[in-house]
Amino acid sequence: MSQLFEAVASGDMETARSLAAAQPELREARDADGLLPATRALYSLDRQSAEDILPPDASLGLCEAAAFGRLPRMHELLREDPARVNELSTDGFTPLHLACFSGGPAVTEALIRRGADLERRSENRFARVRPLGTAVFSGDRESARLLLEAGADPNGQGEGGFTPLHSAAMNGDADLVRLLLSSGADAGLPLPDGRTAEHVAREGGHGECARLLASEGAHTD
Incomplete structure (x- = not known):
């Protein structure tokens, strides 16, 4: 090294x-x-x-350009080979995952327009998530909105059964909880151990999120 x-x-x-x-x-x-x-x-x-x-940008690969929000470089590479839009990085993420993690909403929107797979799970050894789950994890509300408007499954599960709503509840992000609920997320979906998103919110001390989730009829005793 x-x-x-x-x-x-x-x-x-x-x-x-x-x-x-x-x-x-x-x-x-x-x-x-x-x-x-x-x-x-x-x-x-x-x-x-x-x-x-x-x-320099000229040295960046497609996934790196997406991760760092380098739109001109990303478009250059995709013009050369549009089929690369869903390729995996060397550590198992698509450009869309990386846009949702750190590249920003403009990159997310550009990839959606180019036909990026909204439901593909990453193949990273530490994280097997969908792009919406990545946007929620990173707190990128605008990318999450763009994905949902494009048809991303609000209940799409990652590894371990976590839904975007569980992730938003864990982070205490009430705005994302509202967005997901308004987009059809099911507050009653449990993890394999039985915990709903409301359970997760209460465990983390996120009262506002817990109240929002309880109002959806998934009240936790």
């Missing part, structure tokens, strides 16, 4: 930025999963540092 990856992994982004500035070629290195140092930083939720060590 290069020093740049080591700095990112340890959270030492000051060193990471210094290394990337002194040795720009390190920005284009890839780890065993095929990921850039910038992508690793992005997955650690340090967007600004990730941008600071990102290589």
Whole structure:
């Protein structure tokens, strides 16, 4: 592993930025999963540092362009081969998953218009979710709205039976709970252990979400 990856992994982004500035070629290195140092930083939720060590757009693959909101680069690659719209990243996410995670609503909308699969589960070893689940997890309400308006299943389950509503309840995001309920999400769907989204909200101390879910007829004793 290069020093740049080591700095990112340890959270030492000051060193990471210094290394990337002194040795720009390190920005284009890839780890065993095929990921850039910038992508690793992005997955650690340090967007600004990730941008600071990102290589030039011309070096980005399709999924990286989607993840970082680089629309011109993404459109360039999809014009060359439109069938790539649903390709998987080296760690198992589609461009649409990555748009919903970090790329932003404009990227999400562009991919929907290009026919991206709204229901494909990711094949990452740690997360097998649908794009709507990713948008809810990341709190991207506008991407979630775009997906729902395009026909995404509001009850589409990820691994472990989690629905978008369970995820919104876990995060305490009342606005997303409202959006999902208004789009047909079923508040009574349980996880394999029997917990509904209201259970999850109450366990997390998210009273507003719990009240919204209880009002849908899935009251938890």
